[in-house]
Amino acid sequence: MPVYNAYNMLTGADFYLAPLCLLILYLLAFIMKRKYRNTEMAKYIMPALTIRFVCAIIYTLVLVYYYGMGDSFNYYQGVLDMHRAAIDDKSVLKEIYSKVQLEPGDKMYNYFYYSSSWSIRYYMLESRTYMVSKLGLPFSLIFNKSFLCISFCISFFAFLGSWKVFKLFAGLYPHLVKKIAYATLFLPSVLFWGVSLLKDPICLGAMGFLLYYLHALFIKREKMTVAVIYILLSTFLLYNLKPYILFSLLGGFFVWFFLQERKKIQRKDMRQAVTGAFLILALVASLFAIRGVAQTEANAQLSPGNLVSAIQHQQNVFSRTDEGSGSNFAVDGAPKSRIGLILYAPLGLVNTYFRPFPWDVRSPLMLFSALEALAFAALTIMCFRRLGVGTTFRTIFSDPVITFCFAFSLIFGGIIGITTPNFGALVRYKLPCVSFYLLTFILVMDKSGKFSPSYFFSKRLF
Incomplete structure (x- = not known):
């Protein structure tokens, strides 16, 4: 059975695949920019996206020539093994995307077992690492296993999530667009580490979409159907990658929602009663949520005990x-x-x-x-x-x-x-x-x- 070398992350094919990928992503960004052409926000789209792509390249070079190891190597090896399985047998794709958790009896497990990286068979049994490689697979199939192209596509998703946060706060505080842009689009740590084939950029993207559409659904009460779809998809990603981000964000947002609605109550005694009821409800809901998450072995560390x-x-x-x-x-x-x-x-x-x-x-x-x-x-x-x-x-x-x-x-x-x-x-x-x-x-x-x-x-x- 042929094997791939996970450490060969940069190849000659990147000289034409990477520009092709960037051309497609910039075309999407140009279409996106037209939607904001009459707003101050439009001028931040291309610079913010370009810096992320540059950081994705720098991160790859640092990963390969400075660190020589890291989570991205393992995720990429998982992508390569999945790619090989999909080429050999397209029915494996159904197995990959219909199951959250890989099991030793699955067809896909055989490819991990005979991978060039002996540890990948154990690494991919963990549902969260398996999820990252699954999300990178479509871009590998489109761009012929190019790590750079996979990184660009995931970085683009992270950018879209950050853009949603920027759009939300810029809409609430239009006179602070410049400062909000710095906070959401141009923070150095987010730009450098929020790229490439990692959990973090995927979670950043999902977080941005979740917060934006929670606000649209519960506070602005618009785009109901679209909001529900994005909320479900973002929740699925966060729950299967880093559930503590999901629960922290949901808890914070519903405090926002409650305080927003509380201001509409005119009577002081009624406001106090509602506040007390909310705090009790929030406490009970939190306990049930944590207990529910803790039912699974992978998330047992979230239980209070x-x-x-x-x-x-x-x-x-x-x-x-x-x-x-x-x-x-x-x-x-x-x-x-x-x-x-x-x-x-x-x-x-x-x-x-x-x-x-x-x-x-x-x-x-x-x-x-x-x-x-x-x-x-x-x-x-x-x-x-x-x-x-x-x-x-x-x-x-x-x-x-x-x-x-x-x-x-x-x-x-x-x-x-x-x-x-x-x-x-x-x-x-x-x-x-x-x-x-x-x-x-x-x-x-x-x-x-x-x-x-x-x-x-x-x-x-x-």
Whole structure:
């Protein structure tokens, strides 16, 4: 049985396949741009997309010539094995896309078993990694196994999701289009790590579509049929890739929805009663949702009883890896209880949004992450210093949109910062929340009336 070499990620065929793929994607982007031709948003489409494609190329070069290993290699090997199976027997395609979980008795498993990578047979038994390779397969069949083309197509999907978030917030705050574009389309970490054949760009794309159409369905109450379709598809992707993103986003959005509807209640006593009922309902719903997800072995770490032990295990895993890379960092132990988990949350937020510190830098890639973290810290300090702590938080909780951004970035960032004591992994895991953290302070600063709507920093930062 012939085998493919997963490490041959760049071939001579890329010289004509990659330009062909880019031509098709740019044509789609041009059609998309025409829809916005009379708006300020239109000028951001091509630059944002081009930078993502450039980052996809750079990421591939770094992956092949600097790291020499990584999750993308395994996902790509899975794609190649699926491609070979589809060429040998087209009926395998039905098996691939009709099952979420691969089983040893499946036809497809034989191709993984005889793969050039011996570990792929075990790697693809995990449903989430199997899902990533399945999503890359159609682009492999269209562009003849080109890793670059697969990366471009997935990066385009991630861009579309980010564009949905940009469109949503630009529509709500049209005078802040420039700042919102920076937060959603041009963050360096999102541009570099939110590309290629990985879970993260797929989740970014699905997240953007889910949030946009949840808003369309529940708040604007328009495009009902289309919204339901996109919500179901996005939910399916997130649930089968990173369910914790799905539940964090849904929880945050329904707080937004509730606060938006609560403002319509005129009587104060009625508002208080409804608020109490909502909090009880939200708590009960959360417990049932977590219990339901925890029924499956793959998601058992999300159950309340296992969450703390899962965090401890995650830290132990990272402590045994990348020992020579200098990318691990200490979090002073692991929380021993759920109360400890809450107490550790501030440390998690610091790790997520403000690290690596300059003295943590051990590689060129970490330097870029440190510069972005430094900018986040400067913006946060500037906001609290100009407005004061009390005014800042009152502003956050006075607006449902800002409350959503803050709640999502707070909960998600706190957990990720505790569970991931490795800078290389943290920079990818935090991608879903960094834009919303930045949006929180953009909106607070704008609502205060003390900051420019066009610039993040003035000549005098503080």
